[in-house]
Amino acid sequence: MSATLLSIRDLRKEFPVRLGAFGERAATVHALDGFSVDIVEGETLSLVGESGCGKSTTGYCVLNIQRPTSGSVIYAGTDIAKLDDDGMRPFRRDLQIVFQDPYSTLNPRMTIGDALAEPILFHGLAPKAEIRDRLRQLLADVGLSERFANRYPHELSGGQRQRVAIARALACRPRFIVCDEAISALDVSVQAQILNLLLDLQEKYGLTYLFIAHDLAVVRHISDRVGVMYLGRMAELARAEALFARPLHPYTRALLSAVPSTDPRAARNRQRLQGEVPSPLSPPSGCRFHTRCPLARDRCRSEAPALREVAEGQSVACHAVASATETNWENSPA
Amino acid sequence: MTAGPIITPGDDRPGSLWRDAWRRLRRNRLAVAGLVILALLVLVAAFGPWLTPYDFLSQNLDARNLPPSMAHPFGTDDLGRDVLSRVIYGARTAFLVAVLVTAVALLIGVVLGAIAGFYGGAFDKGLMWVTDMTMSVPQLLLVVVINASLKQPITLWMEARYLETLNPIYRNSAIIDFVLVFGSMALISWPPYARLVRAQVLSIRNRPYVTAARALGLTNRIILTRYVLPNAAGPLIVAVSAGLGTAMVLESAFSFLGIGVNPPTPSWGNMISDGLRVWTNYPHLLLAPAAVLAVVTVAFNFLGDGLNDALNPKGQK
Numbered sequence: 001m002s003a004t005l006l007s008i009r010d011l012r013k014e015f016p017v018r019l020g021a022f023g024e025r026a027a028t029v030h031a032l033d034g035f036s037v038d039i040v041e042g043e044t045l046s047l048v049g050e051s052g053c054g055k056s057t058t059g060y061c062v063l064n065i066q067r068p069t070s071g072s073v074i075y076a077g078t079d080i081a082k083l084d085d086d087g088m089r090p091f092r093r094d095l096q097i098v099f100q101d102p103y104s105t106l107n108p109r110m111t112i113g114d115a116l117a118e119p120i121l122f123h124g125l126a127p128k129a130e131i132r133d134r135l136r137q138l139l140a141d142v143g144l145s146e147r148f149a150n151r152y153p154h155e156l157s158g159g160q161r162q163r164v165a166i167a168r169a170l171a172c173r174p175r176f177i178v179c180d181e182a183i184s185a186l187d188v189s190v191q192a193q194i195l196n197l198l199l200d201l202q203e204k205y206g207l208t209y210l211f212i213a214h215d216l217a218v219v220r221h222i223s224d225r226v227g228v229m230y231l232g233r234m235a236e237l238a239r240a241e242a243l244f245a246r247p248l249h250p251y252t253r254a255l256l257s258a259v260p261s262t263d264p265r266a267a268r269n270r271q272r273l274q275g276e277v278p279s280p281l282s283p284p285s286g287c288r289f290h291t292r293c294p295l296a297r298d299r300c301r302s303e304a305p306a307l308r309e310v311a312e313g314q315s316v317a318c319h320a321v322a323s324a325t326e327t328n329w330e331n332s333p334a
Numbered sequence: 335m336t337a338g339p340i341i342t343p344g345d346d347r348p349g350s351l352w353r354d355a356w357r358r359l360r361r362n363r364l365a366v367a368g369l370v371i372l373a374l375l376v377l378v379a380a381f382g383p384w385l386t387p388y389d390f391l392s393q394n395l396d397a398r399n400l401p402p403s404m405a406h407p408f409g410t411d412d413l414g415r416d417v418l419s420r421v422i423y424g425a426r427t428a429f430l431v432a433v434l435v436t437a438v439a440l441l442i443g444v445v446l447g448a449i450a451g452f453y454g455g456a457f458d459k460g461l462m463w464v465t466d467m468t469m470s471v472p473q474l475l476l477v478v479v480i481n482a483s484l485k486q487p488i489t490l491w492m493e494a495r496y497l498e499t500l501n502p503i504y505r506n507s508a509i510i511d512f513v514l515v516f517g518s519m520a521l522i523s524w525p526p527y528a529r530l531v532r533a534q535v536l537s538i539r540n541r542p543y544v545t546a547a548r549a550l551g552l553t554n555r556i557i558l559t560r561y562v563l564p565n566a567a568g569p570l571i572v573a574v575s576a577g578l579g580t581a582m583v584l585e586s587a588f589s590f591l592g593i594g595v596n597p598p599t600p601s602w603g604n605m606i607s608d609g610l611r612v613w614t615n616y617p618h619l620l621l622a623p624a625a626v627l628a629v630v631t632v633a634f635n636f637l638g639d640g641l642n643d644a645l646n647p648k649g650q651k
Binding site: 063065085088089090092093096097099101104105106107108109110111118119122123140143144145147152154160163165168172 | 340341342350351352541542543545546547548549550551552553554556560561564565
């Protein structure tokens with residue numbers, strides 16, 4: 001296994017909600033609550049979960065685009081979670097992000113060429129004379145002709161814009177890219193193209209991806225490891241094959257059984273979850289999943305389970321799971 | 335290499351959003367009419383001294399209050415001065431005042447509004463208090479008050495400077511009027527621009543492309559000048575077009591009331607004021623400047639409406 005690129009420890013993000021005429025502190029949204037993971041160089045780590053579970057917040061906090069409330073993100077020996085804008089600037093070259101909506105992530109008043117040249121010139125990565133060559137190469141990398149350099153974003157299709165957004169992330173020759181739902185807003189046929197493009201670029205430049213998504217089929221296809229998040233906490237983290245073959249956390253099981261099958265005759269043994277995701281304004285005590293968990297015991301209501309490695313490369317945060325083969329899931333009341 | 339073939343752009347209409355807006359503006363007949371009228375007026379104002387058949391000051395007491403004729407297309411006034419020449423010079427005054435006032439107000443408004451909207455905090459709160467207070471007092475009243483309270487100190491200061499330097503520029507009371515009246519007009523005109531820019535910046539600073547610029551590590555200054563302000567410019571251009579018209583009307587209003595441009599410098603406002611006294615006998619003295627003022631105001635409105643439609647088309651973000 002290769003070296004750890006980013007070491008994320010106990011990352012937390014809280015958003016104060018202020019109400020009333022004098023802005024007195026009324027409530028706190030616990031968007032991210034003690035998130036820890038080591039991201040290995042060259043891997044694709046995916047984060048999945050329902051809307052509002054803190055997937056995107058994780059991506060923003062890792063890159064310090066949103067300042068984490070506490071916790072650390074160690075990159076190249078530096079805790080970048082504590083850096084301010086100026087301190088963060090040299091690291092931005094290495095750590096990039098591709099956003100969800102390609103229609104709004106490009107400045108409508110800037111040509112594609114200017115948008116791509118800006119990070120290169122700003123970080124002094126190439127002299128002005130070589131910009132044209134760099135642009136041509138960047139556009140070719142994402143499968144676009146050089147002639148796009150003079151175009152404006154509104155003249156491009158969604159897929160083309162997302163290619164430009166990827167080229168822009170690549171412009172600084174980064175090592176790590178957060179793909180924040182980078183294909184969710186695109187047509188299915190275009191999704192496959194962009195996905196393949198991302199995989200090719202990973203191979204070519206040795207990139208590491210944090211892939212934030214909600215489409216489990218896509219995640220299964222491209223990930224080395226998958227993290228399942230629920231209400232700001234990691235429920236299960238495992239190698240992709242292991243997670244899809246043998247999900248251990250009750251939430252993971254419910255999530256996977258919700259994936260539609262392509263075989264209409266396949267036996268449908270769905271684990272249906274009752275109720276809604278609780279509000280992150282007042283998350284449940286103990287295990288955050290206990291309000292909807294079929295296995296919930298008294299212990300789950302009071303004590304939050306830690307993320308423990310229960311099998312080779314598979315960690316679960318659940319009191320009911322003792323090891324990969326030893327769960328009390330089977331003898332639970334249906 | 336990469337997946338799939340290289341995509342080349344299909345050749346549809348190329349161009350920036352600005353060029354698209356210009357294309358839409360050109361299709362709007364009223365806006366084009368407004369633009370042509372204003373362009374003509376700007377030319378007339380710019381080349382006034384070479385266009386006017388007579389000097390706007392020279393009196394001819396043998397030819398007083400003449401009705402329009404071939405020699406004097408707009409007639410002459412009670413001192414025998416050519417009204418056409420005075421209207422043309424009035425256009426110079428009006429444009430000079432409108433452009434200066436709007437430029438100063440725009441500069442103050444954009445800088446303060448952008449900083450307030452982008453950084454927020456106490457500066458933002460303070461600025462909004464100031465704009466609220468300024469905008470809640472009638473403009474006319476405010477200008478009169480500023481004028482009345484500043485005129486004497488400035489006059490005394492100019493007098494002192496003159497005695498010190500003997501430079502005749504300090505003797506020119508017209509300069510005092512100009513600086514005072516139009517300085518105070520600029521002082522009351524910037525709050526709407528500041529509010530507009532602030533509102534635009536507030537809505538733009540959280541757009542994804544600004545977040546994307548932050549993720550690239552760009553500095554606040556670059557983000558503000560290259561990402562936020564260019565996208566805030568559309569509504570601002572509409573406001574400037576309307577603001578120029580308003581400033582012209584305001585200048586005429588002040589001159590009409592006798593607190594703006596002082597005679598003998600021609601202004602449409604003081605010409606209307608003079609004409610109003612004798613309009614039953616010599617209607618051309620009132621009609622000439624009033625008609626021109628009306629046409630210019632309408633032209634600015636047409637242009638402003640056209641710009642609004644061109645820059646903010648429905649269904650486009």
